[in-house]
Amino acid sequence: MSETSLEDQFLELLKKNEKFRLAVASYLGYGEILRKLSEHDEKFNSILEEIKLLREEQNRLREGQNKLWEEVRALREGQNKLWEEVRALREGQNKLWEEVRALREGQNKLWREVKYLRAEVDSFGKAVGRTLEDYTAAFVKVMLEDKGYPKEKINIRKTTVVHDNKIVEIDLFNEDPLIVGEVTTYLDTVEQAKEEINKVLYDEEVVERKFKRKVEMKILAVANVPLNVLEELKKLTEENKIEFIFGRELVQEV
Numbered sequence: 001m002s003e004t005s006l007e008d009q010f011l012e013l014l015k016k017n018e019k020f021r022l023a024v025a026s027y028l029g030y031g032e033i034l035r036k037l038s039e040h041d042e043k044f045n046s047i048l049e050e051i052k053l054l055r056e057e058q059n060r061l062r063e064g065q066n067k068l069w070e071e072v073r074a075l076r077e078g079q080n081k082l083w084e085e086v087r088a089l090r091e092g093q094n095k096l097w098e099e100v101r102a103l104r105e106g107q108n109k110l111w112r113e114v115k116y117l118r119a120e121v122d123s124f125g126k127a128v129g130r131t132l133e134d135y136t137a138a139f140v141k142v143m144l145e146d147k148g149y150p151k152e153k154i155n156i157r158k159t160t161v162v163h164d165n166k167i168v169e170i171d172l173f174n175e176d177p178l179i180v181g182e183v184t185t186y187l188d189t190v191e192q193a194k195e196e197i198n199k200v201l202y203d204e205e206v207v208e209r210k211f212k213r214k215v216e217m218k219i220l221a222v223a224n225v226p227l228n229v230l231e232e233l234k235k236l237t238e239e240n241k242i243e244f245i246f247g248r249e250l251v252q253e254v
Helices: 003-016 018-028 031-126 132-146 190-211 227-239
Strands: 157-163 166-174 179-186 217-226 243-250
Touching: 132 157, 132 166, 132 179, 132 217, 132 243, 157 190, 166 190, 179 190, 190 217, 190 227, 217 227, 227 243
Parallel strands: 179 217, 217 243
Antiparallel strands: 157 166, 166 179
């Protein structure tokens, strides 16, 4: 056999026969190195497998985290929608209360007109030709009864009181509960309205000094008044805690 043929066979065995290859390596002193390299390869492959598993787990965690964020966003969107609905309900509730208040105000005005008319009818039925003070006194009597005052304590009348050597006429007076008031047929201007307010306040002062008690109710009754004066009267009576009784609105351009 030629040297070339032997060399080729040797190389062929090295390529294809691991046992032969290891034997040659051992003979040459590389056996331990190859064994350790083989062990390292196994460990490296094991590490690669663990890295692969870790990456797969990391991907699963990322997917779970993404799903969690999606749920969080959905919850936030749902919460925002819920708050919008709550705000809408509150706005609707506020509008409803405004309508209820408006209805109550209208109802109160209507009842006052009804009471006034009822007082007028009662008074007219008892005596034709009675004065506006009489009609107003009848109305105040009904109003006080509705407020729960005993009938036997209600005696609304016109009276005079001496104060600082002057005689003070009071259109409406009741001793217990202590009530004072003024009645007028027509107020033409805001200035006249202010004067009438001051007159009621003066009645209050005079009566409180005489009876040593606080006045429980102050009243101003007006039969007719222009619309612009009416608005000012409403404001002034509210500011001074005066019960305002209006007989009939007279719309007039001023």
